[in-house]
Structure formats: C-alpha cells, structure tokens
Amino acid sequence: MNAAAGRDGTTPVDVVSQVARLLDTAQQNAIPVGTETPWPQLGLDEAYASQSALIARRHERGEHGVGLKLGFTSEAKMRQMGVDEVIVGQLTDGMQVPDGGTIDLASLIHPRVEPEVAFLIGTDIDLADPDVDLAAAITGVAAGLEIIDSRYDGFRFDLPRVVADNTSAAMFVLGPWHSPDEVDLDDVPVTLRSGDEVIAEGTTAAILGHPLRTLPRLVALGGRLGLRLPAGSVVLAGAATEAVALPPGPVSAEVAGLGTVRAVGVPDRARPLGEDGGR
Numbered sequence: 150m151n152a153a154a155g156r157d158g159t160t161p162v163d164v165v166s167q168v169a170r171l172l173d174t175a176q177q178n179a180i181p182v183g184t185e186t187p188w189p190q191l192g193l194d195e196a197y198a199s200q201s202a203l204i205a206r207r208h209e210r211g212e213h214g215v216g217l218k219l220g221f222t223s224e225a226k227m228r229q230m231g232v233d234e235v236i237v238g239q240l241t242d243g244m245q246v247p248d249g250g251t252i253d254l255a256s257l258i259h260p261r262v263e264p265e266v267a268f269l270i271g272t273d274i275d276l277a278d279p280d281v282d283l284a285a286a287i288t289g290v291a292a293g294l295e296i297i298d299s300r301y302d303g304f305r306f307d308l309p310r311v312v313a314d315n316t317s318a319a320m321f322v323l324g325p326w327h328s329p330d331e332v333d334l335d336d337v338p339v340t341l342r343s344g345d346e347v348i349a350e351g352t353t354a355a356i357l358g359h360p361l362r363t364l365p366r367l368v369a370l371g372g373r374l375g376l377r378l379p380a381g382s383v384v385l386a387g388a389a390t391e392a393v394a395l396p397p398g399p400v401s402a403e404v405a406g407l408g409t410v411r412a413v414g415v416p417d418r419a420r421p422l423g424e425d426g427g428r
C-alpha cells in the first residue's frame with residue numbers, strides 16, 4: 150500500500166478497502182501487520198470507513214452484527230494506550246464465546262482480556278435519531294469479558310489505526326442477563342481472575358464514572374457514523390480495569406451484583422510461550 154495514498158492517484162476508496170483487507174488477513178492468519186508494512190495516513194472518518202469495510206468482509210463470510218462496543222472508556226485504558234478519545238467498534242456473532250466456553254489462543258495474535266459491563270438493547274435503535282433514548286431501551290445488564298487482540302505488531306497504533314482495526318475487538322463473553330431495575334452499577338467492585346488468582350481489580354466507576362454515562366457518547370458517535378442497534382443488540386460499555394495479557398486456562402470477570410462470567414483459554418501447543426501477550 151502506498152504511504153501517500155490519496156495524494157498520488159490512489160483513491161480513498163482504494164485505501165479503505167486495502168486497509169480492511171490487510172487487517173482482515175492479519176486477523177484470519179493470526180499474524181500481525183508489522184511496522185515495516187507501508188501504511189497510509191488515515192483520518193478518523195477514513196478509519197471508520199475502513200472498520201465498516203472490515204466488518205463487511207466478515208458479513209460476507211456469513212457473520213452477523215450483534216452489537217457495538219465502546220473502547221477507551223476508562224482513564225486506565227486511555228493511559229495504557231496513550232489516547233484521550235472514546236471509540237466505537239462492531240460486534241459479530243462470530244466473536245461471541247458462550248459463557249464458560251473455550252478461547253482458541255492459536256487463533257489470536259497477542260490477546261488481552263478486560264472485564265466489562267454489557268447492556269442488552271430491547272428495541273430497534275437508530276443512533277442518528279435525535280430523540281433516541283438508549284438508556285430507556287436497556288432490558289438487560291450483564292458482566293462481560295472482552296478479548297482484545299490488536300492486529301498491529303506489539304499493540305502499537307494511533308487512534309485512526311485502532312479504529313480501522315475495529316478497536317482491537319476479537320472475542321467477547323457475556324454472563325447471565327439481569328433486569329436493569331435490579332442492579333446497581335454505581336461504583337461496584339469488578340475483579341478479573343486467572344483461575345483463582347486476581348489479575349486486575351477496579352470498579353464500575355472506572356467506566357466514565359458510571360457505565361450508563363457511556364450511552365450518550367455512543368449515541369453521539371454512533372449517530373455520526375449512522376450506526377443502528379436492532380432489538381436484541383449487545384453494547385459492551387467498556388473495561389473497568391487495564392487489559393491484561395490473556396493467560397491459558399480459566400479466566401473470569403466478577404461484577405458485584407451481576408455475578409461472574411467465565412471462559413477458558415486453550416493454549417496453542419505448537420507455538421512457544423513468549424513475552425508478547427502471554428505467548
């Protein structure tokens with residue numbers, strides 16, 4: 150790809166589809182895009198267009214959209230990745246792992262795990278609708294695990310790059326849904342465990358002060374991008390702790406009042422353990 154794309158005859162449409170192809174190939178082969186790969190200067194709009202093209206490729210393979218995720222909703226995450234803006238990514242059914250299910254580590258590059266709060270949206274929502282009331286559409290709340298896996302070598306990216314990479318979304322797991330009337334999300338403890346060992350701790354206040362505060366951000370961003378949330382969609386509101394390298398074996402997230410969500414990382418025996426993401 151030409152690093153000066155858009156200024157030398159390469160159209161933005163070409164750039165968008167080439168970026169999507171590179172990132173899609175990296176994800177499918179679990180081989181990161183190296184820093185030596187020529188890369189265009191992407192603006193944020195082109196980055197979101199690349200994200201859409203990336204998701205379109207997954208849809209062509211038979212996957213379906215099941216919701217949206219927010220990224221960089223905590224101070225810890227923003228600090229960890231050196232950015233200061235909330236971003237949105239798209240979830241497909243191909244990314245969902247059932248509660249207690251297995252995560253094939255061989256299919257991932259350098260996975261990290263983070264504990265999340267998830268919302269279930271009960272009615273069709275057009276985020277561009279000026280009268281949208283997303284909070285009123287919530288019919289379920291659950292603890293979640295998100296597995297992120299940047300398709301860039303060493304998790305090194307700037308904001309447009311991580312947006313094009315669908316905000317590093319790789320897999321997610323949802324715990325049992327609870328009625329929103331029954332749960333208190335105000336500054337409740339969140340614990341991430343590997344087996345019985347606590348590997349990260351935080352509270353729901355780390356998610357923009359309160360997980361519900363992510364919703365206006367999602368409406369603003371999703372409305373600008375023309376995103377929709379059909380009834381039954383999931384929203385991953387964001388992480389309550391820093392992301393931690395995903396270890397092999399059982400991993401769980403407990404959100405007080407929401408219970409525990411679990412998965413098991415199945416190691417790739419063919420590849421040696423290294424420093425990047427626990428491999």
Ligand code: 0L1
Pocket residue numbers: 218219220221222226230295297298299304311316317387388392
């Ligand atoms: O879900 C997230 O907060 C991930 C945002 C993307 C950046 C990253 O790879 O950590």
Ligand code: MG
Pocket residue numbers: 218219220263265295297385387388
């Ligand atoms: Mg996340």
